[in-house]
Amino acid sequence: MFPDQLLQFLLSGLTIGSIYALIALGFTIIYNTTGIINFAQGEFVMLGGMFMVGCTRLLHLPLPVGMLISMVAVMVVGVLIERLAIRPARHKSIVTLIIITIGVSIALKAGTAFFSKDSFTYPQFPGPGHLAIGNASLPGQSLWIIGAAGCIMAALWAFFHYTIRGKAMRACAINREAATIVGIDVERMSLLSFGLSALIGAVAGIMVTPTTQMAWYRGTELGLKGFCAVILGGMGSSPGAVIGGLLLGLLETFGNYLFSGYRDAIAFSIFLLVIFIRPQGILGRK
Amino acid sequence: MTPKRSERIKYAVFAVLIIAAPLIFTGRQSYYVSMLALAGIYAIVALGLNLLMGYAGQISLGHAAFFSIGAYTTAILSTRLGWQPLAGVVPAVAVAGFAAFVIGLPTLKLKEHYLAMATLGVGLITYSLIKADPGGITGGVTGIINIPPLAIGGFTFDSDASQFYLIWAVAFLIFALSSNIIDSRIGRALMAIHKSEVSASVLGVNVFSCKLQVFVLSGMYAGLGGFLYAHCSPMYYLNPDDVSHFVLSIKLLTMVVIGGMGSMWGALLGAVGLSILPEVLRMLGSLLHGVNTTDIEMALYGLILAVIMIASPRQRLKKLLGLDKPRRVEPPKNLEK
Numbered sequence: 063m064f065p066d067q068l069l070q071f072l073l074s075g076l077t078i079g080s081i082y083a084l085i086a087l088g089f090t091i092i093y094n095t096t097g098i099i100n101f102a103q104g105e106f107v108m109l110g111g112m113f114m115v116g117c118t119r120l121l122h123l124p125l126p127v128g129m130l131i132s133m134v135a136v137m138v139v140g141v142l143i144e145r146l147a148i149r150p151a152r153h154k155s156i157v158t159l160i161i162i163t164i165g166v167s168i169a170l171k172a173g174t175a176f177f178s179k180d181s182f183t184y185p186q187f188p189g190p191g192h193l194a195i196g197n198a199s200l201p202g203q204s205l206w207i208i209g210a211a212g213c214i215m216a217a218l219w220a221f222f223h224y225t226i227r228g229k230a231m232r233a234c235a236i237n238r239e240a241a242t243i244v245g246i247d248v249e250r251m252s253l254l255s256f257g258l259s260a261l262i263g264a265v266a267g268i269m270v271t272p273t274t275q276m277a278w279y280r281g282t283e284l285g286l287k288g289f290c291a292v293i294l295g296g297m298g299s300s301p302g303a304v305i306g307g308l309l310l311g312l313l314e315t316f317g318n319y320l321f322s323g324y325r326d327a328i329a330f331s332i333f334l335l336v337i338f339i340r341p342q343g344i345l346g347r348k
Numbered sequence: 349m350t351p352k353r354s355e356r357i358k359y360a361v362f363a364v365l366i367i368a369a370p371l372i373f374t375g376r377q378s379y380y381v382s383m384l385a386l387a388g389i390y391a392i393v394a395l396g397l398n399l400l401m402g403y404a405g406q407i408s409l410g411h412a413a414f415f416s417i418g419a420y421t422t423a424i425l426s427t428r429l430g431w432q433p434l435a436g437v438v439p440a441v442a443v444a445g446f447a448a449f450v451i452g453l454p455t456l457k458l459k460e461h462y463l464a465m466a467t468l469g470v471g472l473i474t475y476s477l478i479k480a481d482p483g484g485i486t487g488g489v490t491g492i493i494n495i496p497p498l499a500i501g502g503f504t505f506d507s508d509a510s511q512f513y514l515i516w517a518v519a520f521l522i523f524a525l526s527s528n529i530i531d532s533r534i535g536r537a538l539m540a541i542h543k544s545e546v547s548a549s550v551l552g553v554n555v556f557s558c559k560l561q562v563f564v565l566s567g568m569y570a571g572l573g574g575f576l577y578a579h580c581s582p583m584y585y586l587n588p589d590d591v592s593h594f595v596l597s598i599k600l601l602t603m604v605v606i607g608g609m610g611s612m613w614g615a616l617l618g619a620v621g622l623s624i625l626p627e628v629l630r631m632l633g634s635l636l637h638g639v640n641t642t643d644i645e646m647a648l649y650g651l652i653l654a655v656i657m658i659a660s661p662r663q664r665l666k667k668l669l670g671l672d673k674p675r676r677v678e679p680p681k682n683l684e685k
Contacts, residue, residue, distance in 0.1 A: 099461040101409075101468075151658045156460040157407050158657050161605060164409060164464075165653030168598055172647035282594065283472060289465050326476055330469040337462060338454040 066197035071315045073195065077204040077273075079311020080211035081107075084266040085288025086295065086303035087218065088259035094235035094298055095255035098159050102143065102167035104285020106260045109136045110267025111276030112174055115182040125187065133264045139170070140260025144253050152252075167281065174278040181277040207269045214262060215304060222300070231255065235298070283326065290333040296346025305344060358613065362523075366516040370509040381508040385580060387623035388515035389573045392522050394603040394615040396569025399526060401601075402610030403538040404562040406456070407464045410471025411600045414444040414567040416478060416592030418574025423492045423586050424485055426579075433498045437575050444571025445564050452563040457556055463563070471597050478588040491587030498579045511580040518576065519616075522569065527612055529565075534558060542610075595646055602649045608662045 085107060092100045113135045117128030147166050151158060189202040222228040233241040234251045242248050266284075267276065287310065295306025310329060317328040336343060373380040393415055400406050421443045422436030451470055455462040481488035497506040498514065505514050529535050537558050540548035549555050578586055590596075603622050607614025629644055656662075 099465070101464070147654055147658060154657070155405070157401065157405055157609075160407055160461055160464050161601070162654050162657045164598075164601075165650045165655075165657065168650030169647055169654065170650075172643055172650055176643050176647070282468070286465065286469055286472065290469075324482075327473050330473055333469065334451075334454060334466065337458060337466075341454075341458055 069196055070198040071319060072312065073198055073200050073204065075312035075315035076308060077200075077207050077311070078315065079308035080208050081266050081270050081284075081307075082287050082291040082310050083304045083307025084211055084214060084262050085284060086291035086307045087215070087300060088262045088266075089288055089292045090298060090300055090303045091231075091259045091262075092255045093292075094300075095231055096148070096234075096252045097238070098148065098163070099289075100256075100259065101160060101163040101285065102170060102281075103259065103263060103288060104281035104283070105167050105170040106136055106140060106263025106281075107267040107270070107284045108174065108276060108278065108281035109139060109170065110264030111271035111280075112182070112267075112278070113264070114268045114271060115184060115276065118184045119182065129268055132268055133261055136260045136264035136267075137257050140256040140263075141253060143260075144256035148252070148256070149249065152249075167285075171278055171281060179278060181275045183271055183275045186272045201273065203269070203272045207273070210265055210269050214265060218262075218300070227251075227254065287329050290329045293333055293336050293343055296343030299343070299345040302343055302345035309344075359524075362616075363520065366513075366520065370512050378508050381512050382582060383623060383627065384620070385508065385512040385515045386577075387620045388512070388519045389576050389580070390600065390603060390623055391519045391616050391619035392515075392576070393570045393573040393600055394607070394619040395519075395522055395526050395612065396566035397600055398604045398607070398609065398612065398615035399529070399538075399562050399569075400566040401604055402608075402615075403530065403535070403542060404559050405542045406460060406559060406563065407601075408467040408563075408566070408597075409464050409601065410467035410469070410474070410594075410597050411566070411570050412592050412594070412596035413467070413471045413474035414448060414570035415574040415577070415596065415600075416474055416588070417447055418444045418571030419578040419586055419591045420478065420486055420492070420574075421571075422575045423495045423578045426496050427492055427494060428485065433496045433579050434500060436578075437572070440575035440578075441568045441571040444574065445568040448564045448567025449560070452560045456559045456563060467597075471592070471594055475588055475592040475594065478592050486588070487586075489588065491585060493583075493585050495578050495581070495584040495586065497584065505580065515576055515580060518572070522572070523612060523616065530612070534561065538562060595649075598646075598649050598653075602652055605653055605656050 085103060088103050088106065089100065092098055092103075110132055113132035114128055117123045117131050118125070121128075123131070143166055147162050148159070151162055186201065186203040187206045189205060191202055193200040193202065193205065220228075222232055230241070230246045231251050231254065233244070233246055234248055238248055241251075270276075288307070291306035291310045292303055293306070294310055295302030295304070310332065313332060314325060314328050318325045321328070369384055370378075370381050373384075393411060397408060397411055400408060418440040422433070422440040425431040425436045425439060426433045447470070451466050452463070455466045478486045479489055486492070497504055497511075499505065503510075505511050530538075537548065537553040540551060540553055541555055541558060545555050574591065577591060581590075599622060603618035604615050605618070606621065607616070607618030625648070626642075626645060633644075
């Protein structure tokens with residue numbers, strides 16, 4: 063493989079890996095705070111992209127306004143899911159909660175399909191059309207994707223370490239019962255975690271749509287990739303989610319070069335391999 | 349163990365209904381016979397999924413994968429390699445069971461959501477592989493045509509009624525087999541696992557091996573369902589959207605949930621009920637002009653799943669009717685982790 067090609071794969075892998083990392087962070091935040099794996103996580107990404115399509119293509123709103131509306135809309139969906147579907151069933155078994163989130167995910171999917179079954183996209187965000195790095199070329203949108211992912215990661219880190227709410231959420235992750243004893247409102251943290259995850263998912267969807275298009279059915283696949291990244295990095299670890307996402311993006315891009323056409327099977331094979339060899343992932347504790 | 353009197357009556361009603369259905373729907377209504385035959389195929393798969401969900405406390409979001417593996421295995425053997433259709437049952441069930449084994453081996457040692465995600469992934473990948481057809485054997489989007497019907501001795505199962513009787517005879521046997529499994533040593537072990545994994549393992553149950561056995565068994569049931577589907581499907585034709593799509597996995601899941609997890613009769617009724625649902629929606633759809641009923645179908649599955657799990661109407665109904673008192677002695681609660 064030529065060095066130029068290597069660089070090209072590296073850049074493409076990091077771009078898609080940033081998206082996976084964001085989805086993986088969404089899974090991690092909800093899992094840490096509530097112990098639930100949210101099977102509707104991919105739908106947040108899909109909804110983010112689709113709301114943005116509605117704002118820019120249908121309503122012709124300016125970019126920042128459209129982004130803001132889409133983000134808020136998806137956050138509202140996330141909060142409603144927590145209130146209406148998760149909280150009433152909070153103390154039921156894991157299988158019950160899995161079925162609830164998968165039910166919600168299908169209802170969201172079908173609801174979107176009801177409006178339109180087409181694939182949509184919108185123009186790249188302002189900036190250079192293509193950026194030449196050595197002999198490799200990076201689409202302008204990749205800068206937006208990597209930049210947005212970086213900003214969100216930094217903001218999340220600050221939130222979890224320097225704000226009282228963030229610290230409370232970390233306390234929930236360590237031990238929910240002990241968090242209740244010291245006066246943390248665990249139910250409120252659960253609501254916050256769904257809102258935050260939905261927001262992050264929405265940003266991923268808004269950023270990725272110009273490069274890959276968005277359609278009603280894509281949430282499942284994106285959610286699954288994000289979960290593979292979670293497993294790869296280590297369940298429950300935020301740095302693990304980021305590393306897992308970026309690594310999965312790179313492995314997928316290189317793997318796609320070696321076995322072209324099996325892109326989706328690559329992520330899944332990695333998933334099975336990881337839980338076979340090291341179920342706790344790269345950074346996870348046993 | 350001989351079944352109780354109430355069980356025996358249920359079995360008798362079940363058998364009578366099977367025998368009567370093709371005699372009731374004749375002539376123009378014979379369409380309903382083939383619809384109910386399909387319900388029988390789904391019932392077989394739902395019974396297996398019910399063993400997994402209701403008794404082993406695990407969940408599969410990709411049972412369509414095992415269904416399609418069974419269907420495509422037998423279809424490929426009988427159309428491309430000239431096997432006798434009936435001979436395909438062994439490889440169809442075996443390959444589906446083996447696929448379940450490969451998925452179950454790493455995931456079942458871990459928490460419930462690992463199997464859920466793994467089966468979700470297997471479902472999506474099986475669908476895309478069948479559709480992309482890299483090996484040139486599944487026929488891609490066009491599928492496989494001219495699959496021969498089943499034949500035993502000189503008799504060919506090519507009419508609606510004969511296929512209906514064959515499928516429901518198999519479903520009846522599978523139902524009896526599953527009931528026996530539940531009443532056997534492994535069934536009791538499974539129920540112990542469902543109550544508390546820790547106390548089950550203290551009592552000497554190999555939790556992992558039990559779960560794996562049930563998962564492989566449910567994969568084999570799905571393979572058997574796929575086998576029957578391939579040889580009894582309308583027009584003897586297979587395509588990836590009918591047998592391996594995500595929506596089928598969800599439909600099967602909904603059948604078990606709607607019937608009540610852990611209830612054999614429930615799985616059976618759920619399978620029949622949801623198989624009739626598209627027909628009911630079509631009738632309603634002609635009233636509500638121009639509404640796409642398949643979209644409504646999918647949204648309904650989602651809502652049914654979420655609402656039943658949140659509201660648990662079965663327990664509420666039992667409470668209302670005063671049927672919520674346990675018949676058996678419950679294991680002590682404080683043994684749970």
